[in-house]
Amino acid sequence: xxxxxxxxxxxxxxxxxxxxxxxxxxxxxxxxxxxxxxxxxxxxxxxxxxxxxxxxxxxxxxxxxxxxxxxxxxxxxxxxxxxxxxxxxxxxxxxxxxxxxxxxxxxxxxx
Amino acid sequence: xxxxxxxxxxxxxxxxxxxxxxxxxxxxxxxxxxxxxxxxxxxxxxxxxxxxxxxxxxxxxxxxxxxxxxxxxxxxxxxxxxxxxxxxxxxxxxxxxxxxxxxxxxxxxxxxxxx
Numbered sequence: 001x002x003x004x005x006x007x008x009x010x011x012x013x014x015x016x017x018x019x020x021x022x023x024x025x026x027x028x029x030x031x032x033x034x035x036x037x038x039x040x041x042x043x044x045x046x047x048x049x050x051x052x053x054x055x056x057x058x059x060x061x062x063x064x065x066x067x068x069x070x071x072x073x074x075x076x077x078x079x080x081x082x083x084x085x086x087x088x089x090x091x092x093x094x095x096x097x098x099x100x101x102x103x104x105x106x107x108x109x110x111x
Numbered sequence: 112x113x114x115x116x117x118x119x120x121x122x123x124x125x126x127x128x129x130x131x132x133x134x135x136x137x138x139x140x141x142x143x144x145x146x147x148x149x150x151x152x153x154x155x156x157x158x159x160x161x162x163x164x165x166x167x168x169x170x171x172x173x174x175x176x177x178x179x180x181x182x183x184x185x186x187x188x189x190x191x192x193x194x195x196x197x198x199x200x201x202x203x204x205x206x207x208x209x210x211x212x213x214x215x216x217x218x219x220x221x222x223x224x225x226x
Contacts, residue, residue, distance in 0.1 A: 032212055041219070042219055043115075043202050043204070043217030043218050043220050045217065046215070089154065098156050098167065099156065101153055101154040101155075102153070103153050104153065104154075
C-alpha cells in the first residue's frame with residue numbers, strides 16, 4: 001500500500017544553523033510531493049512542492065530534494081529562525097489525487 | 112486576506128451527543144476536504160467534495176459521520192452519536208480547482224473533546 005513516513009520525530013537546531021528534515025515514501029508511482037508546516041494551534045500551511053520529474057526545488061530559505069531511487073524526500077531550511085519552530089509534514093499525492101501525510105517531525109530552534 | 116474559517120474552534124461534549132462542525136472555504140475554491148488529526152493516527156483524510164458533490168468519503172466511519180455541502184460557502188461534518196474516540200482536531204481545507212496539485216489551504220481546525 002501507499003505510505004509516507006519520517007525518520008526523525010524531533011529535531012533540535014541552533015538558531016542560524018541549517019535544518020534538514022527527512023521523509024521516506026513507499027509508493028514509487030507517486031509523482032507529486034508537498035511539505036507542510038504546522039504551528040501550534042493552527043492548521044498545516046503549504047511550504048513547497050515538487051514533482052517527480054525534478055530532483056530539487058528551491059523557495060525562500062527552503063529547498064526540497066527528491067531522490068526517487070531510494071524514495072526519499074528532504075526539506076532543507078537555511079538559517080533557521082525561531083519562527084521556523086513547528087511540526088513539518090511531508091505529503092504524497094496518491095493515484096486518487098488525495099494527500100497522504102507522514103507522521104510529522106517537530107523542529108525546535110534553540111536561541 | 113482570504114482564508115478558510117471553521118466553527119466552533121473548540122467543542123466539549125458528552126458521549127452520545129450530536130456534534131456539527133462547520134467550514135467556510137475560500138471564495139472561489141471548488142474542492143473541500145475534511146481531515147482528522149490525532150496523536151496516534153496523524154492527519155487523515157475523511158472526505159472531500161468537488162463542486163459540492165461528495166467524491167470520496169472512504170476515510171469516514173459511515174455509521175456515525177456524515178459530511179455535506181449545503182451550498183458553495185458552507186461544508187458541514189456531523190457526528191451522531193459522538194464517542195470518546197472521536198476526540199481529535201478536525202480540519203477543513205479548500206483548493207481552487209481540481210484539487211490535484213492545487214495547494215490546499217487549511218482552516219484553523221475544530222478541537223473536539225468527547226467525554
